[in-house]
Amino acid sequence: MENASVPSVDNIRFDGSARTRWRLGFDRVIGWLLPLLFLVAILPILSLVYYVSARALPTLSWTVLTSTSPYRTDALGVPIIGTFEVMLLATLLAVLFGLFGGIATAEFLSDRVAGWVRMSANLLVGTPSIIIGYFGYFTFVLYFGWGLSYIAGVFTLSFFMTPYVFRTADLAFTSVPRHIREAALGSGAKPSQYILKVGTPIAFPQILTGVFLAMAIGVGETAPIVLTTQPGVLVPQTVYSPVTFLTQLIWENFAQSQSSGLQVLAFQAAFLIMVVVIALNIVVRLISSRYRKRLEGLYA
Amino acid sequence: MSGEASSPSANGPVLAVRGLTVTAAKRKILDGVTLDFPPRSLTAVVGPSGCGKTTFVRTLNRMVELTPGLRVEGHVDYVGQNIYGPGVNPVLVRRRIGMVFQRPTVFPMSIFENAAFGLRLIHEPEEVVDRAVTEALVRAGLWDEVKQDLDRSALSLSGGQQQRLCIARALAVNPRVLLLDEPTSALDPAATQRVESTMERLKQDIVLVLVTHNVSQAARVSDRVAFLHSGRLIEVGPTADVLERPKDPLTEQFITGRFA
Numbered sequence: 001m002e003n004a005s006v007p008s009v010d011n012i013r014f015d016g017s018a019r020t021r022w023r024l025g026f027d028r029v030i031g032w033l034l035p036l037l038f039l040v041a042i043l044p045i046l047s048l049v050y051y052v053s054a055r056a057l058p059t060l061s062w063t064v065l066t067s068t069s070p071y072r073t074d075a076l077g078v079p080i081i082g083t084f085e086v087m088l089l090a091t092l093l094a095v096l097f098g099l100f101g102g103i104a105t106a107e108f109l110s111d112r113v114a115g116w117v118r119m120s121a122n123l124l125v126g127t128p129s130i131i132i133g134y135f136g137y138f139t140f141v142l143y144f145g146w147g148l149s150y151i152a153g154v155f156t157l158s159f160f161m162t163p164y165v166f167r168t169a170d171l172a173f174t175s176v177p178r179h180i181r182e183a184a185l186g187s188g189a190k191p192s193q194y195i196l197k198v199g200t201p202i203a204f205p206q207i208l209t210g211v212f213l214a215m216a217i218g219v220g221e222t223a224p225i226v227l228t229t230q231p232g233v234l235v236p237q238t239v240y241s242p243v244t245f246l247t248q249l250i251w252e253n254f255a256q257s258q259s260s261g262l263q264v265l266a267f268q269a270a271f272l273i274m275v276v277v278i279a280l281n282i283v284v285r286l287i288s289s290r291y292r293k294r295l296e297g298l299y300a
Numbered sequence: 301m302s303g304e305a306s307s308p309s310a311n312g313p314v315l316a317v318r319g320l321t322v323t324a325a326k327r328k329i330l331d332g333v334t335l336d337f338p339p340r341s342l343t344a345v346v347g348p349s350g351c352g353k354t355t356f357v358r359t360l361n362r363m364v365e366l367t368p369g370l371r372v373e374g375h376v377d378y379v380g381q382n383i384y385g386p387g388v389n390p391v392l393v394r395r396r397i398g399m400v401f402q403r404p405t406v407f408p409m410s411i412f413e414n415a416a417f418g419l420r421l422i423h424e425p426e427e428v429v430d431r432a433v434t435e436a437l438v439r440a441g442l443w444d445e446v447k448q449d450l451d452r453s454a455l456s457l458s459g460g461q462q463q464r465l466c467i468a469r470a471l472a473v474n475p476r477v478l479l480l481d482e483p484t485s486a487l488d489p490a491a492t493q494r495v496e497s498t499m500e501r502l503k504q505d506i507v508l509v510l511v512t513h514n515v516s517q518a519a520r521v522s523d524r525v526a527f528l529h530s531g532r533l534i535e536v537g538p539t540a541d542v543l544e545r546p547k548d549p550l551t552e553q554f555i556t557g558r559f560a
């Protein structure tokens with residue numbers, strides 16, 4: 001280019017040079033291509049939803065969902081209750097440990113120590129669940145001597161879910177605007193008062209999102225449960241009882257059996273998990289958009 | 301109101317800063333600042349950007365310690381009690397000496413609860429809180445605008461109203477000192493004017509320390525000007541004296557630079 005300076009306004013042609021036209025055209029192509037790629041990406045998901053629903057829905061009835069009779073092989077009552085109970089307890093534990101750990105890391109630990117803790121949490125999130133399953137097996141089943149049991153499953157699953165809650169709690173508290181945090185501490189709030197009165201209301205929606213996502217991930221997990229519990233035909237009676245998880249049923253019925261009735265049951269279990277996961281994701285959406293509106297202006 | 305030091309003579313300084321030095325990794329951000337704040341005064345702390353104004357006000361209620369890595373030497377006497385003395389709890393200091401920042405820092409709660417924040421921290425009974433909140437909102441010049449909807453979220457207020465709510469929050473604990481770090485730098489002229497008239501009213505009964513980079517603001521509202529440069533206090537005196545007849549060439553350069 002011999003003249004490097006910007007052309008004066010009167011010399012600019014608004015229909016553009018050939019190169020400019022080519023670039024704008026390229027932009028248009030990308031504009032068409034992206035939605036197309038999105039469709040390609042979402043198509044497998046839609047077909048999966050269809051595939052599962054088509055096999056699960058025709059025979060899905062209220063009895064299938066609610067019967068806990070040990071003599072029926074076409075009912076999901078026992079694994080539904082098992083999944084619900086295990087999820088409830090595992091979520092409680094994960095929230096307890098994840099929340100305290102996340103707040104401690106964000107508010108109290110020195111940057112160096114916090115860095116190590118965060119790295120460990122990231123490692124745990126990236127760890128294949130089968131390894132967490134084996135960890136639970138060796139720790140809770142063997143070392144603690146709980147055997148293949150309800151409680152071993154709860155602890156292993158909560159161990160799997162905790163880092164997700166931890167990460168969002170940590171992130172939520174570290175991303176409270178610095179000037180808001182300083183203003184609270186500068187008014188003489190003790191760290192605990194800051195956390196309860198100012199930090200939590202701001203961090204809450206993000207933490208809740210993390211909890212729901214951890215639940216969505218946890219409810220679809222198989223390995224941590226399969227390796228630490230044994231399936232039972234009854235609703236768990238004690239903490240050492242057998243317990244059936246929905247994913248476990250899919251694993252047993254689908255991968256291990258050829259009976260078409262059991263396979264339909266597996267599809268019905270899969271359908272339920274799908275619904276729960278989708279519902280959890282929708283709840284997450286609703287919460288975050290709702291709270292974003294409420295906290296609008298805080299980050300201005 | 302527990303733990304208040306016995307009040308010395310009525311005309312002694314409310315805040316007395318002695319040999320205040322703040323060091324960050326060997327670099328002195330503040331260098332031996334000595335300065336008194338008499339009762340019922342508004343002192344404008346002026347100086348070029350980066351001269352240490354923010355650091356200075358943050359030493360006055362020990363907020364400076366929220367930034368790791370800064371070392372503070374010297375002392376600050378609040379009504380005769382050194383707030384850097386042994387055994388002094390910085391949390392208790394901050395409950396008595398409030399600060400208002402460059403940007404409004406309202407919390408995501410109602411207007412009432414924002415104003416009541418400092419009182420809740422010390423568990424004041426409800427009737428005390430009610431009275432103190434009203435009084436603080438009146439003193440901050442916000443009462444007429446918000447008395448109808450104290451339960452509304454404070455985030456719904458305009459920037460200028462939010463800033464006056466922050467002033468009310470600091471006033472609610474009935475402090476003898478209010479620190480303001482460029483409180484109008486994020487506000488439009490009309491909102492600035494409101495905050496300035498609030499400050500002019502407040503200086504009738506408490507000590508205001510106003511950091512500003514805006515010399516004409518200092519001229520409008522302050523009775524004393526302290527000029528900081530590279531962490532050193534170059535000059536302090538009545539506003540008219542410092543702005544019209546500066547003794548130090550650095551002060552003169554700064555003022556004329558701004559006015560020119």
Ligand SMILES: Nc1ncnc2c1ncn2[C@@H]1O[C@H](COP(=O)(O)OP(=O)(O)O)[C@@H](O)[C@H]1O
Binds near residue numbers: 348350355356370
């Ligand atoms: N935490 C810190 N560590 C190191 N240097 C700092 C720190 N905080 C402020 N400073 C430095 O101290 C000087 C004064 O800062 P500040 O008090 O914010 O000035 P002002 O408010 O007058 O603009 C600046 O040069 C700044 O870079």
Ligand SMILES: [Mg+2]
Binds near residue numbers: 353
């Ligand atoms: Mg500053």
